[in-house]
Amino acid sequence: MRIAVVTAELHRTGGTERGTAEVVARLSREHQICLFAHRWDPDGSPNICFHRVPVMPWPGLLRFLSFYWMASRAVDRAARRHGGFDVVYSPGPNCRQVEVCTAWFCQARQDELLRSGKLRPAAGSVSDWLRLAHRKIYATAVTRLERAFYRSPRLRAVVSPAQALKDDLVSCYGIEPERIVVAHAGVDAETFGPAQREALRAQARAALGLGEGEFWFLFAGTDWVRKGMLTVHEAMRELPQARLLAVGPHAPASWKRHAERAGIAGRIRYLPPRGDIIFYFAAADALVAPSVFEPFGLIPLEAMACGLPVIITPPMGVAGVVTPQDAVVMSACPLTV
Numbered sequence: 001m002r003i004a005v006v007t008a009e010l011h012r013t014g015g016t017e018r019g020t021a022e023v024v025a026r027l028s029r030e031h032q033i034c035l036f037a038h039r040w041d042p043d044g045s046p047n048i049c050f051h052r053v054p055v056m057p058w059p060g061l062l063r064f065l066s067f068y069w070m071a072s073r074a075v076d077r078a079a080r081r082h083g084g085f086d087v088v089y090s091p092g093p094n095c096r097q098v099e100v101c102t103a104w105f106c107q108a109r110q111d112e113l114l115r116s117g118k119l120r121p122a123a124g125s126v127s128d129w130l131r132l133a134h135r136k137i138y139a140t141a142v143t144r145l146e147r148a149f150y151r152s153p154r155l156r157a158v159v160s161p162a163q164a165l166k167d168d169l170v171s172c173y174g175i176e177p178e179r180i181v182v183a184h185a186g187v188d189a190e191t192f193g194p195a196q197r198e199a200l201r202a203q204a205r206a207a208l209g210l211g212e213g214e215f216w217f218l219f220a221g222t223d224w225v226r227k228g229m230l231t232v233h234e235a236m237r238e239l240p241q242a243r244l245l246a247v248g249p250h251a252p253a254s255w256k257r258h259a260e261r262a263g264i265a266g267r268i269r270y271l272p273p274r275g276d277i278i279f280y281f282a283a284a285d286a287l288v289a290p291s292v293f294e295p296f297g298l299i300p301l302e303a304m305a306c307g308l309p310v311i312i313t314p315p316m317g318v319a320g321v322v323t324p325q326d327a328v329v330m331s332a333c334p335l336t337v
Contacts, residue, residue, distance in 0.1 A: 001031040001086040004075055006094040008055070008067045011041035012275045014222060015298030016104045019161075019185050020091045023102070024048070027089075034078060034085065036071050036095070041275070051078060061138045068145070071095040093142075093149035102159045103180075107146050108172035109293055110226060111139040121230070121258035128254045147173045161185045161296035162317025168295075184321050185298050187305040192278060194307035200282035208245070208269070208283050216269075218284035218308075220247035220277065220299050224255060228290035228313070235288075236264045244268045245284055247277075281306045290330065291316050300327065 005024055012018045025045040027033060033048045038055045042048075053074050056066040072095040079085060079097075090098040092105065150158065150173045158180045160166040166180045210216055221227040229246070233255075236242045246252070246268055259265040274280065277299065281287070286309040289300045297318035300310050310327040312319050319329050 002034065002082075002084075003027060003031050004034045004036060004078070004085040004088040004097075006036045006071050006075060006088065006090040006098065008037060008053075008064075008094060009039040010035060010037050011039065012043065013273045013277075015296075015302070016091070018302075019104070019298055020102070022186075022188060023091075034082075036074050036078075038067060059134050059138075061134065061141055064138070064142060065145075068093065068095060072097060093146055096149075096152075096154075098149070098155060100157045100159070101155065102161070103150075103165060103169055103295070104161065105295055106165060106168040106172055107139055107143045109168050111143050121254050125254075131254075150175050155179070157181060159183050162320060164315070164317050164320065165295035185296050185301065185318075187298075187302050189305065192281075192302045192305040196278060197282045197306040197308065200279060204279050204283035208271075210283060214243060215241075215285045216243045216245050216283065218245045218247070218280055218287045218303075219289070220273075220280060220287070221289075222249045222273075224249055224252070226291060226293050228292055229255060230258075231290040232288060233259060233262050233264060236267065237262055242267065244288075245271055245280060247271045247280055248273050277302065278306060281308050284308065286311065289313070289316065294318070 007020055009017060010021055010024060012021050021043065024033060024035070025043065028045040028047045031047065034051060035048050036051045036053050038053050040050055051074055053067060053071045055070065056062045075088060075095055075097050087099050088095070088097045089100045091102045149155070150169060158169065158175065160169065160180050160182050161184055163182050166177070166182055169175050169180060170177050219229065219232055232244065236244065244267060252270055256265065256270070259268055271280070281303050287300060287303040288311045289297060290311070290313045291297065292313070292315055294316040297312065297316040300312050300316070301318050303310050304322065304326050311330065312327050313330050322329070
């Protein structure tokens with residue numbers, strides 16, 4: 001088959017990104033992939049031809065909309081030039097020609113969370129207010145685009161990594177349930193396992209300067225509002241010995257100020273995302289992921305596969321597929337909307 005894959009970025013930094021990269025890698029073993037993306041970090045997968053799609057770099061909403069428009073044009077041009085595609089696949093609404101997609105998110109649900117105002121530190125600067133305003137505008141605009149995208153007759157099938165996300169897509173966007181297939185995300189056992197984590201542990205802790213016998217929690221993700229960093233801050237105030245490795249996001253300034261006001265800043269290390277997140281799994285002693293909305297949660301699943309103790313919350317899709325032996329699932333989400 002000749003498959004067009006449309007995604008703004010294809011790399012292995014971030015849970016959703018790794019999930020998409022793994023899908024493409026496995027498809028490329030038997031099919032010809034035409035990749036339409038703005039950024040691609042090649043990983044050795046065969047049979048991929050790359051079509052770079054230009055975007056407006058900032059702000060995020062214009063970046064998203066410009067990619068959608070430019071990718072739609074690029075797919076049309078390539079289809080005319082090469083005789084079309086057997087199927088157009090995308091992880092979400094990335095162009096108008098998508099026929100099969102993996103839904104990793106429901107923007108309408110996030111829009112509800114943002115309106116609550118309970119999940120983030122109070123804005124403390126002009127940049128904070130601008131970022132917050134942009135986030136609200138982004139959620140509203142993308143919710144409308146997602147609704148039209150998922151209702152399009154061109155879209156033949158939607159793959160959801162969790163039943164909870166399928167339920168959100170049906171209730172928020174009115175998609176027919178029979179068009180959505182639930183297929184839980186998986187883990188690459190060759191990359192994530194107890195032996196691989198143990199082999200890296202001494203090196204990772206030494207590189208990060210973690211003391212012998214110190215217990216460090218790990219919190220990782222781009223969207224700290226949705227992933228529950230406020231809950232982590234509150235817990236650290238109650239646990240004066242707790243230490244935290246905080247991975248991401250792109251601009252954590254408001255979170256740093258909140259940690260300083262809470263008196264916990266000295267016990268938090270801020271670290272950049274890495275393509276080999278197992279490095280952080282190796283350094284940490286437990287992963288904490290108190291998300292208030294998480295359609296699945298690939299990072300906790302990968303951590304479990306490595307034997308790292310994991311704490312998660314009921315709103316996470318992954319909570320529906322694990323047992324008490326795999327992770328600690330809190331009885332309720334600390335912050336309710």
